[in-house]
Amino acid sequence: MSGGELIAMTTLTLRVGVVAIAFAFWPALGLGFWLARREFRGKALVEAVIALPMLLPPVAVGLGLLLLFGRRGPIFPLLHALGVDLPFTWWAAALAAALVGFPFLVRSCEQAFADVEPRFEQLARSLGYTRAATFWRVTLPLARRGVLYGTVLAFTRGLGEFGATAVVAGIQPGRTETLALGIWSRIELGDDSGALALCAASFALALAATTLAEGWLRRAPRAEVKARS
């Protein structure tokens, strides 16, 4: 395997992972906050539905995506009208990565928001903060550790996505072949050294993501102190 191929696959994997997180982040944050603050009938059911992509075999998730977004699926004509044929493009890989990472992100956000002491929020409100200001300036900063942890978890889960991606995006070198898919096709070819090189690249990506997150978490409290003084 050439170095160019390795770089192209790593870039594609990174792109798929970042776009997946970009799509999943805001909805998951909102959903996590909502679930942490509201009690209602059927909440358990909502939580279960959100957790499904995490609990089902990824291949089953891929099949579901293909049935929904595939050529004969109900969503295909809608996207087609917008000029997007999703299946078997890298967008499909990003969609698969976003979906399997989503439950991790929602769970972490929900947990993080639930751990924020409501008294701080009440205090902020009593001092004249609007609901939005309270969320941005009090709740979110206090929940940042969990939110960031969930983001890293969902991101790295998305980087390694295999089953759903193979079904909905196919293993197309140079187009949808992410590192995880590349490892598989090299094993199938009997190219163990190539597979190992791709494993090393995956490892490097995951390590970079966690190191960045850790570094930021460690730096953040100091910044807070400085801001207060």
Added chain:
Amino acid sequence: MQCVTRAGCTLRGFGTALAFAVCVLGGTARGADAVVDVWAAASLREPVSQLARRFEAQAQGRKINLVFGASNALARQIQSGAPADVFLSADDVSVDRLQAAGFVRPETRRVFASNRLVIVAARELTVPLAGPSDLLRPEVKRIALAAPEVPLGRYAREWLAARGLAEAVKARTVVLGDAVATLASVDSGNAEAGIVYLTDARTAKSARIAFSVPAAEQPYIVYVGAVMQGGDQPDLADEFLRLLVSQDGWAVLRAAGFLPPPPTIAPSPDAP
């Protein structure tokens, strides 16, 4: 909105950056090249890769995107919307199915090669395999076969059934996803023996060809190519398929060990 804490500010900035990432990374840098997507049976990897490079070199601004896999799986993916312009199958069944579903331009359909089944043995296997009954020796613990839906798997099972061995080998069968993976499992020593195409067996690093299925017992193996309906590059797709079935294309296929199309099928007008 003003940020009171740096952490809150950074987290918001982080989220916004992610939103922007969609726009930045989402806009794929499309080159000016005309891209032809060629989806081909795994066993065609070497000759088709070689021909693709030659095709790209013939003129500026054309690119072949190659996807290899089991023909049945590729056909299924094409039916689900995969962007193939040319499909090269290791059997006619997969093309028939696509054609029935309206995905094939029938006038472009060509039978362009054939292949043979051989039995390969892993380097670790100490006993010689001289004939079909040797597959039942106790030393042959695992026999690699492609999955029954895969053309190679179907061919191999047809032959095993004709020799009355289908039931006997069932317990020691390991099932692989495509022709190349089947050879790789024997080549890596994870299966003692396997039934593969002659063309793949020739590329083995450590496995050796134990014996060939006799000519009279060879299943009807055909490689069929066709241009798909509704591709972006119908003319280039057609041109690539024509290169494959041309004299030059045949020379590459023959060098890789492929056989001419079986005589029961009339050779295509472009073929030598």
